Amino acid sequence: MQQYRFVAVAQDNLAMDIARGSGEYVTTMAYLEGCPTEVHDSFTKMVQHNFNIIFPQPESDPETILIKLEEKIAADPLLAAQCRGIS
Amino acid sequence: MWVVSVLCLNTIIYQTSYALDSSSINWQTYLESLIEHAETKNLAASRTWHVLLHYRANSFSSGVTSEVDGSEFFLAQEGKTKPAAELEATLRAFFSDEEIGKEKLTPQCAFPARYHWLDSQLKFNSLMMPVNRCETLEKWRKEVDPESVSLIFSSYFLNNPASMFGHTLLRFNRKGDDSPGLLDYAINYSADPEGESNPLVYVWKGVTGGFQGRFAINRYYDIVKQYNDIDNRDLWEYRLNLSPDQIDMLLLHLWEISKTNFDYFFFRENCSYHLLSMLEVADPELQLREEFWAWTLPTETIKRVSDTPELVESVTRRPSLSSQINQSLKLMTDEERAYLKELIEIDQEKLPIFNLLPPERQAFITDTAINFLHYQNNDRNPGLDKKKMYSLLLQRSQLPGSKSQVSTVPGLVSPDKGHDPARFEITGGEFQSDGRFPEASRKSFVELSIQPGFHSLLSLEDGHAPNSQINYLNLEMRYESKSQEWRLQKFNLVEIISLYPLNLLNYEPSWKIVAGWERNRDYSCANCLPFIINFGLGTAYQSSLFNREVYFGFLDINFESDHELNSGYRAGFGTTVGLLFDITHHWRIALTGNFKQFTSGEKGSVNRVELRQRYYLSRNLEVIFDIKSAGKYREGKLGIAYYF
Structure with missing residues (x-):
């Protein structure tokens, strides 16, 4: 729920931070997905690399973004083990 | 073990007896x-x-x-x-x-x-x-979970009368090093003018307390989005030195106060005033509100808090989107800026590739282009090219991750360090009104001027909005050697000038509005005191050939009313052109030329040229040297002004 509201409000900034592979919006997203600080760098690299999947089109809706993002976390062995999505 | 169980037993017995007795106690x-x-x-x-x-x-x-x-x-x-x-x-x-x-x-x-x-x-x-x-309260307390509190100043936003003087709010910084600041909570006290679209009613209600004010609690990312991104205002964060108990008291009081309302008064009981009272709750020893009896300017509350010994721990700034872009532009070479322009302007989904530059610079230029599109694309301007933004983001995601985001702009002075709002001026000089300059026709005068606020084009800009002027209720009295009496020279209600220098980012118009009484020195009505309304729309450009120069031009509409004028008024069009020139940081000059053509009422035309100079001895003390010519009238004056 928290993630959803964050993505809905801050979607533009989040997309920008994910595309450039740095910034507080992407770190906040990692935090909301329950990823510990040690894996934030891996999280950031992973989402930047998968930008086109997490944001499949110019105006993606927050639900799609979250589903795609969490699929990608689940598919990444390190992140899947470390991040425990808080809802 | 035995001891523990006896203790537990004791407790149980105690509680039981309490339960038995409670009805009888x-x-x-x-x-x-x-x-x-x-x-x-x-x-x-x-x-x-x-x-x-x-x-x-x-x-x-x-x-x-x-x-x-x-x-x-x-x-x-x-x-x-x-x-x-x-x-x-x-x-x-x-x-x-x-x-x-x-x-x-x-x-x-x-x-x-x-x-x-x-x-x-x-x-x-x-x-x-x-x-x-109190379960809901405890849950809420745990959710906000503050480690410290910051007083936030959101800088000036001239295009909205309610935000011209800035805005303040409080932020609860959550505990824990890894908790991201964007998830913090902020308290915002504001009026709810919903549904009030008539500007006169809006102002009237604002002044007389017709709106209801309330404390609202938001996430900090909501605040950043609104103030930093959409309104494009810098956020200055003053972290306060409060003890855990004081912070807790503040939080508990916020809980009780957020369920009620206040009558909102623009001038005194506004956002900044009520935040001061929240800080007094945290520490009742603080006496922050006392000096604000007539109006509470957000900047003055920030100064009041900064001047309190040991209250402010640190000051940081979160730059607005346009501040970030401007700073990025400064860090680019001409070649890079040309790439940037191409990235922004090319109207197609296939973006130019500039492979010759190292990937880090490509990333930096693309980041700036993205910020720029975001700036154009915010809620003020919905529906701009989302596809273009998307292809830029896709291209950016192929480039290396960066740490190059601009977060600081050197040389900026925080709002608590700005000059004080009220101003007193004393000047003396000579004038003559027949165009020649024989010794005998010169007359001397002394002039006093007082104004409660706020900032002039030529005031020291540290801590204030650049290229702007907001003055109100300025009263000028003059004593002339010949007539040997004090006369009202000027009383303005409001005088706002907002220059927006054009650049890559900005093509917003500059504008000004003046309303008040001002003594005339021109073709007819040489000594009358008409009521004047002037509105101008124009443009500005900034260069840094010498230090900093701002050129501006306006098309004006003028209206003047006085019973001594033929038919009681004159109205028409005009132009104003000018140059603001900073010789040094402390020595500022403005040269303005003004032409008015009156086509209605009493017809005629007026030319006016003025050269004004200010030299700052300190942030609140300036030396004035002005010369002016209007029609056949000439005047020169010298003096000092003090801000308080």
Whole structure:
């Protein structure tokens, strides 16, 4: 729920931070997905690399973004083990 | 082990006896003794009680009145004006489990700050009175979980009269190093002018307290989006030095105050004023509100807090989107700026590739282009090219991750370091009104000027919005050697100038508006004092050939009314051109030329040229040297001004 509201409000900034592979919006997203600080760098690299999947089109809706993002976390062995999505 | 079980057993027996006795314990007697104790200690007169209830001494009679206007905030019928009655009613209410308010909370849970403080003073005996568990409150406290509090100043936004002087809010910085700041909570006190579209009614209600003000609690990312991104204002964050107990008190009081409302007054009881009262709740020793009796300027509250010893721990700035872009532009070579322009302007989804540059620079240029599109694409301008943005983001995601985001801009002065708002000026000089300059025709004068606020084009810009002027209620009196009497020279209601230099980012127009009385020195009506309205729309450009130069031009509409004018008025069009020139940081010059053509009422035309200079000896002290020519009139003056 928290993630959803964050993505809905801050979607533009989040997309920008994910595309450039740095910034507080992407770190906040990692935090909301329950990823510990040690894996934030891996999280950031992973989402930047998968930008086109997490944001499949110019105006993606927050639900799609979250589903795609969490699929990608689940598919990444390190992140899947470390991040425990808080809802 | 044995000892522990005996202790536990003891506790159980104790609780049982309490449960058995509770119906027979005379709560009433204890309540009466508490009330008596509170009276003996004179708690109703204490500073903390007055701060918690927002009492303020009446201006024209003895006694106090609370600034809170919602009746649900008071437990006594006359609580708004009777601190002792309210205290007694509060104690009585704490013995009741009747659920009150919209949220159906018991009085103990609805007024936790009062409970906390009265408990600390009277040492409540939990065996002699009911103790409520406040689950929603505890949940909320845990959610906000503050480690520290910051006072946030959102800088000036000239295009909205309600934000011209800036805005303040409070931020609770959450505990834990890994908790991201964007998830912090912020308290924003604001009026809710929803549905009020008539600007005159809006202003009237704002001045007379016709709107309801409330404290709202938002996530900090909501605040950043609104102020930083959409309104494009810098956020200055003043981290305060408050103890955990003080922060807790602030939080508890916020809980009780956020359920009620105040009448919102633009001038005094506005956002900044009520935030000061929140800080006084945290530390009742602080006396922050006292000096604000007529109006409360957000910058002045920031200064008041900064000047309090050991209250501010650190100051940081979160730059607005346009500040970030401007700073990025400065860090680019000409070649890079050309790439940037291409990236922004090319109207296709296939973006130019600039492979010759190292990937880090490509990333930096693309980041700036993205920021720029974001700036154009915000809620003020919905529906801009989302596809273009998307292809830029896709391209960016192929480039290496960066740490190159601009977060600081050197040389910026925080708003608490700006000059003070009110200004007093004394000048002396000579004038002559027939165009020649024979010694005999010159007359000397002395002039006094006073104005309550706020900032002029030529004032020192540190801590203020650049290239702007907001002056109001400026009164100028002149004593002339010939007539040997004091005469009103000028009384302006408002004088706002907002120059927006054009650049890659900005093509917003510059504008100005002037309304007030000003003595004329021109073709007819050489000594009358007409009421003037002037509105101008134009443009500005900034260069840095020498230090900093701003050129501006306006097309004006003018209207002047005075019974000495033929048909009582004159109206028409005009132009204003000018140059603002900073010789050094402390030595500023403005050269302006102004032409007016009156085509209606009394017809005619007027030319005016002015050269004004200011030299700053300190942030509040300036030396003035002005010369002016209007038609055949010539004038020169020299003097000083002091801001206070």
